[in-house]
C-alpha cells in the first residue's frame with residue numbers, strides 16, 4: 001500500500017479503517033479482523049466509546065504497535081478546559097492500553113460554542129508532552145483553519161471531513177492541499193446509502209470488474225484523499241482494500257465528480273452551524 005507523508009513527517013497508509021459503531025466484544029473481533037485483513041490505520045474517538053475496544057483488538061491482533069497508526073478525537077464538551085482535556089487524553093490512552101496516539105483530532109469545530117482555538121492550543125501541548133504524535137482536526141472550514149493559523153501559528157496536518165461522490169468537497173480539498181493539510185474522508189462510502197446502487201457508479205464499476213465500494217474508494221485515493229471505510233465483516237474489509245490493481249480514467253473520474261450535489265451530505269451536518277459535544 002502507498003503512503004501519505006504529513007507535513008510533520010509522519011507517514012499514513014493510503015486507506016484506514018473506521019470504527020464508529022464497533023463496540024464491545026463483537027466490535028473488538030471486527031477490528032482485529034480488519035487488522036488481519038491488512039488495515040494499519042484505525043480511526044476511533046472518545047465519543048465512540050470504543051477506545052478500549054480498539055485497544056483490545058490491537059492486543060488480539062499481535063501486530064506490533066509501531067506498525068499501527070491509531071487516531072482518536074477530543075469531544076467538544078472538553079474544549080474550554082485544558083486540564084480536563086489532557087486528563088481525558090490520558091484516560092483514553094489508559095483505556096486503549098497505549099502510550100500515545102499517532103494522530104489526535106478535534107472532533108468538530110462547534111463554532112457557536114467557539115472554544116476550538118483553546119482546544120487547538122491544548123493539542124499543541126499534548127503533542128509537546130508526547131501523548132500524541134500528530135495533531136489535526138475534523139470538519140474544519142477555511143474560516144476555522146484561518147483562526148488557528150492567526151491565533152496559534154500552527155495549522156493541523158490532517159482535516160477529516162465528510163467526503164463521497166454525492167459530496168465531493170472540491171473546494172475544501174483544494175484549500176487543504178494549498179495549506180499542506182491531508183484530507184481524510186469520513187463516511188467514504190456514504191454510510192452505505194443509495195450511493196452504492198447509483199446507476200452511474202454501477203455502470204462504471206462494471207467496466208473495471210470491481211464493485212461500487214471499490215470504485216468509490218479508488219476514486220477517493222485518486223483525488224489524493226485518505227478514506228477510512230468501516231466494514232464489520234472480513235469479506236468487505238478485504239474487498240475495500242482490493243483497489244490497487246486498477247486506475248480510473250480521467251473521463252470516469254469526471255463522471256463520478258459530476259455526481260456531487262450541494263445537499264449531498266448524508267446527515268445534513270454542516271460544520272458552519274452543526275455542533276456536537
Ligand SMILES: NC(=O)C1=CN([C@@H]2O[C@H](COP(=O)(O)OP(=O)(O)OC[C@H]3O[C@@H](n4cnc5c(N)ncnc54)[C@H](OP(=O)(O)O)[C@@H]3O)[C@@H](O)[C@H]2O)C=CC1
Pocket residue numbers: 017018019020021043044107138139160161185186187188189190191192196213214228229230231232233236239240
Ligand atoms: N470525524 C467525524 O466527524 C466522523 C468520522 N467518521 C469516521 O469515518 C468512519 C467511516 O464512516 P462511516 O460513517 O462509518 O461510513 P462508511 O461510509 O464507511 O460506511 C459504512 C457502512 O458501509 C457498509 N459497507 C462497508 N463496506 C461495504 C461494501 N464493500 N459494500 C457494501 N457496504 C459496505 C458498512 O456495513 P457493515 O459494517 O455492516 O459491513 C456500514 O454500514 C467511521 O467509522 C468513523 O471512524 C464518521 C463520521 C463522522
Ligand SMILES: O=C(O)C(=O)[C@@H](O)[C@H](O)C(=O)CO
Pocket residue numbers: 020045107267269276
Ligand atoms: O461518527 C462521528 O465521528 C460523528 O461525528 C457523528 O456525528 C456521526 O457522524 C453521527 O452520525 C452522529 O449521529
